[in-house]
Amino acid sequence: MSNDKKTIMSVGQIEISPEARLTPPDYDDLPILAMRDIVLFPGVTFPVSLGREMSVKVATAASEKNIPVGVFCQNFAGTENPGIDDLYELGVVADVIKVLDLPDGSKTAIISARDKVKRIGEGAGKAVPDALSMKVVPVRETNARKGDKEFAALFDEIKATTLNILNKGNEMASDLAFNVESLPDPRMVINLICTHSPFEQYIKEELLECNRIKDRGFKLLAELSRNEEYVELKADIRRRAKQRMDEQQRNAFLQNQYDSLREELYGDDDDAAKLRAKAETKAFPEEVMKVFEKELDKLSRLNPSTPDYSVQYNYLELLTDLPWGVVDPLSTDFAKAREILDSEHFGLEKVKERILEQIAVMMNKPDGKSPILCLVGAPGVGKTSLGKSMAEALGRKYQRVSLGGLHDEAEIRGHRRTYIGAMPGRVIDVVKRAGSANPVILLDEIDKLGKDYKGDPGAALLEVLDPEQNVKFHDNYVDIDFDLSKAMFITTANTLSTVPGPLLDRMEIIEISGYLLEEKIEIALRHLVPRAIGEIGCHDVEFTRDAIAKIVESYTAESGVRQLEKNIASIIRKIIMKKMSGEGEITRVDSDMVKTLLGMEKYTPERYAVDSTPGVATGLAWTAVGGEILFIESVFVGAKAEKLTITGNLGDVMKESAMIALQVVKSRAERYDIASDYFEGHSLHIHVPEGAVPKDGPSAGITLATSIMSAATGRPVKPGIAMTGELTLRGKVLPVGGIKEKILAAKRAGINTVILCSLNRKDIDDIPAEYIDGMTFHYVGNIDEVIEYTLE
Numbered sequence: 001m002s003n004d005k006k007t008i009m010s011v012g013q014i015e016i017s018p019e020a021r022l023t024p025p026d027y028d029d030l031p032i033l034a035m036r037d038i039v040l041f042p043g044v045t046f047p048v049s050l051g052r053e054m055s056v057k058v059a060t061a062a063s064e065k066n067i068p069v070g071v072f073c074q075n076f077a078g079t080e081n082p083g084i085d086d087l088y089e090l091g092v093v094a095d096v097i098k099v100l101d102l103p104d105g106s107k108t109a110i111i112s113a114r115d116k117v118k119r120i121g122e123g124a125g126k127a128v129p130d131a132l133s134m135k136v137v138p139v140r141e142t143n144a145r146k147g148d149k150e151f152a153a154l155f156d157e158i159k160a161t162t163l164n165i166l167n168k169g170n171e172m173a174s175d176l177a178f179n180v181e182s183l184p185d186p187r188m189v190i191n192l193i194c195t196h197s198p199f200e201q202y203i204k205e206e207l208l209e210c211n212r213i214k215d216r217g218f219k220l221l222a223e224l225s226r227n228e229e230y231v232e233l234k235a236d237i238r239r240r241a242k243q244r245m246d247e248q249q250r251n252a253f254l255q256n257q258y259d260s261l262r263e264e265l266y267g268d269d270d271d272a273a274k275l276r277a278k279a280e281t282k283a284f285p286e287e288v289m290k291v292f293e294k295e296l297d298k299l300s301r302l303n304p305s306t307p308d309y310s311v312q313y314n315y316l317e318l319l320t321d322l323p324w325g326v327v328d329p330l331s332t333d334f335a336k337a338r339e340i341l342d343s344e345h346f347g348l349e350k351v352k353e354r355i356l357e358q359i360a361v362m363m364n365k366p367d368g369k370s371p372i373l374c375l376v377g378a379p380g381v382g383k384t385s386l387g388k389s390m391a392e393a394l395g396r397k398y399q400r401v402s403l404g405g406l407h408d409e410a411e412i413r414g415h416r417r418t419y420i421g422a423m424p425g426r427v428i429d430v431v432k433r434a435g436s437a438n439p440v441i442l443l444d445e446i447d448k449l450g451k452d453y454k455g456d457p458g459a460a461l462l463e464v465l466d467p468e469q470n471v472k473f474h475d476n477y478v479d480i481d482f483d484l485s486k487a488m489f490i491t492t493a494n495t496l497s498t499v500p501g502p503l504l505d506r507m508e509i510i511e512i513s514g515y516l517l518e519e520k521i522e523i524a525l526r527h528l529v530p531r532a533i534g535e536i537g538c539h540d541v542e543f544t545r546d547a548i549a550k551i552v553e554s555y556t557a558e559s560g561v562r563q564l565e566k567n568i569a570s571i572i573r574k575i576i577m578k579k580m581s582g583e584g585e586i587t588r589v590d591s592d593m594v595k596t597l598l599g600m601e602k603y604t605p606e607r608y609a610v611d612s613t614p615g616v617a618t619g620l621a622w623t624a625v626g627g628e629i630l631f632i633e634s635v636f637v638g639a640k641a642e643k644l645t646i647t648g649n650l651g652d653v654m655k656e657s658a659m660i661a662l663q664v665v666k667s668r669a670e671r672y673d674i675a676s677d678y679f680e681g682h683s684l685h686i687h688v689p690e691g692a693v694p695k696d697g698p699s700a701g702i703t704l705a706t707s708i709m710s711a712a713t714g715r716p717v718k719p720g721i722a723m724t725g726e727l728t729l730r731g732k733v734l735p736v737g738g739i740k741e742k743i744l745a746a747k748r749a750g751i752n753t754v755i756l757c758s759l760n761r762k763d764i765d766d767i768p769a770e771y772i773d774g775m776t777f778h779y780v781g782n783i784d785e786v787i788e789y790t791l792e
């Protein structure tokens with residue numbers, strides 16, 4: 001059919017081509033294949049499944065006799081035996097190329113459409129007997145003009161939209177995509193798309209009604225676009241539905257996991273029931289019970305997945321964990337208490353006696369007020385371990401709170417629960433851990449309490465320690481008063497100088513001095529070595545006394561035994577390593593072995609060297625890590641005016657001591673043959689090496705005076721003498737502290753004579769005689785005795 005022939009006849013709106021008049025004879029008697037919902041377009045070959053018997057008959061006959069059929073769509077898909085009026089006016093003439101028998105017994109006809117036709121009346125019905133037959137006329141369709149740009153653009157758009165729909169929604173058969181892309185004839189493609197389109201059949205009929213391909217194209221594009229939106233919407237809905245499904249599945253999965261974990265951890269009881277059950281086993285005081293019920297009620301109104309819930313839960317759990325009114329029965333076995341203290345601590349006789357005294361009092365009157373003990377001494381002298389033994393001796397639980405560096409009041413008293421991350425204070429925390437309301441609580445390093453803008457923990461501690469106040473100790477987190485009065489508090493400090501005064505007033509001070517070498521050896525052999533071997537897990541190793549002495553003298557510098565303990569542990573670890581690496585089993589450690597295992601010596605004991613220069617005197621000093629010897633040098637230099645210079649990093653008290661000493665010497669000038677104008681023509685310089693080490697305290701008084709006197713008189717100090725004592729302006733010698741450490745230092749340095757105030761005699765008597773074997777102590781009451789005794 002060519003496009004350029006003129007239209008000569010019109011049937012309604014339909015133009016009939018010239019050829020149409022030359023209707024082929026079979027157009028008068030066309031057997032009809034009625035379609036329920038398929039609209040075939042000219043030129044398209046399409047498989048049609050044949051459901052009805054009549055359809056099978058018509059298709060088969062047409063195929064066998066090689067005659068054309070009319071393919072018309074029904075007005076209503078549901079009509080079973082359609083008559084002429086049940087069909088649309090427009091349809092196509094088609095050839096049945098083949099009828100296929102499908103494996104499931106149904107039949108499908110491959111139908112190839114030729115021209116569009118309009119039915120104009122009933123046919124003779126001779127071609128296929130009993131079948132519906134019609135008389136039709138062809139309806140001519142006009143193709144688009146060649147080079148019509150608008151049509152080209154339209155066509156491109158149709159293709160793109162179709163492909164998009166195919167991609168997204170699988171709304172049309174997907175092999176269609178291939179045809180759409182590859183067929184060269186736009187008309188063919190448009191008709192193909194129309195045939196395959198998912199539109200309602202009336203829309204398809206409207207499409208079929210378009211006689212100009214371009215019109216059909218426009219209408220098709222409009223319908224496709226609408227459909228595209230719809231497909232996209234559908235895809236979107238599907239995606240969202242899937243997402244929601246995924247989310248629901250995920251939530252369900254997590255919930256499942258959570259439930260099973262929770263069940264695993266707690267059993268399947270719910271939290272509130274569990275807390276209540278726990279509370280029922282406790283004898284809560286009435287007030288606590290009330291709060292508990294109220295808070296439990298709050299918990300049950302919270303959503304378990306919220307943070308508030310866990311805050312509330314933790315609080316309730318703490319309430320049930322606290323030992324309300326629970327006290328451990330006290331031991332009354334005094335002999336056993338003594339045994340415990342003795343078995344765990346060597347020496348410390350006076351301290352142990354003092355502690356036992358306290359234990360006796362407490363055992364005698366169990367409901368009496370516990371005193372607050374404060375153990376003061378250098379690190380590693382056994383303060384903490386004494387506290388622990390004391391708890392054991394009393395049959396109470398032991399808990400330790402380290403106060404070192406603590407500067408937030410809330411650490412003692414807790415945060416209010418409204419704070420995020422609020423927690424109870426350390427005191428309540430240890431009471432909870434102890435599980436009884438009468439534990440022994442060791443407050444470690446009370447001298448290192450800080451203080452800043454976050455409050456004064458010292459003040460909070462006062463409340464904890466004060467027996468008047470701690471009956472109703474109020475922790476901000478717990479928010480119910482807790483009775484701490486049954487607990488016993490022991491504090492420790494390295495020095496009392498930084499302990500706040502009010503705290504100090506409430507405590508019984510027990511001083512623990514450092515250990516002498518001999519004591520350290522005993523402690524090491526009896527306690528530290530066996531304990532280290534047990535803890536680290538080693539075969540039996542014997543340490544000789546020499547070995548311990550070597551460690552003490554060359555590898556430690558301390559009053560206590562902490563570094564000693566560490567070094568012993570280090571040696572044992574090294575022994576194990578040697579054994580494991582096959583270098584042999586060491587069973588005995590002597591001083592040489594110590595050197596081999598620990599390597600370079602860290603400290604060389606300061607030795608006293610005889611110095612016969614006038615003006616040099618040897619003093620004894622106490623430091624936090626033990627005693628030390630100290631040299632004081634004085635020189636008079638000729639000068640116009642009298643002047644005193646003091647160097648060596650001395651504190652104020654020591655500088656004052658130097659001025660007093662000078663005054664004392666001046667006042668005795670005549671007695672020691674010093675020219676009366678000597679001091680006016682000389683300036684005095686006093687130096688105490690080593691300049692980098694700060695020194696302070698009054699105990700160098702007599703040493704300073706001796707040094708000045710020696711310089712002024714030119715008489716050197718006799719060798720091998722050290723001294724310690726405070727000096728008054730009138731020349732009186734006063735007693736000083738730290739004697740034990742000082743004597744130890746003197747002995748270590750090889751000094752055998754020590755001058756002391758006669759009131760310090762009791763300190764010397766406290767030292768077991770065997771430790772000071774070979775030393776002479778010279779007790780004095782005034783400076784003249786010192787000078788007489790020491791100067792050549």
Ligand code: ADP
Nearest residue numbers: 344345346379380381382383384385523527561
């Ligand atoms: P501190 O609290 O005074 O710093 P520790 O109590 O921690 O000291 O003591 C350090 C180590 O030394 C502990 O293992 C302790 O058992 C041990 N120790 C200290 N003094 C003695 C002693 N007299 N007898 C036995 N062991 C001791």
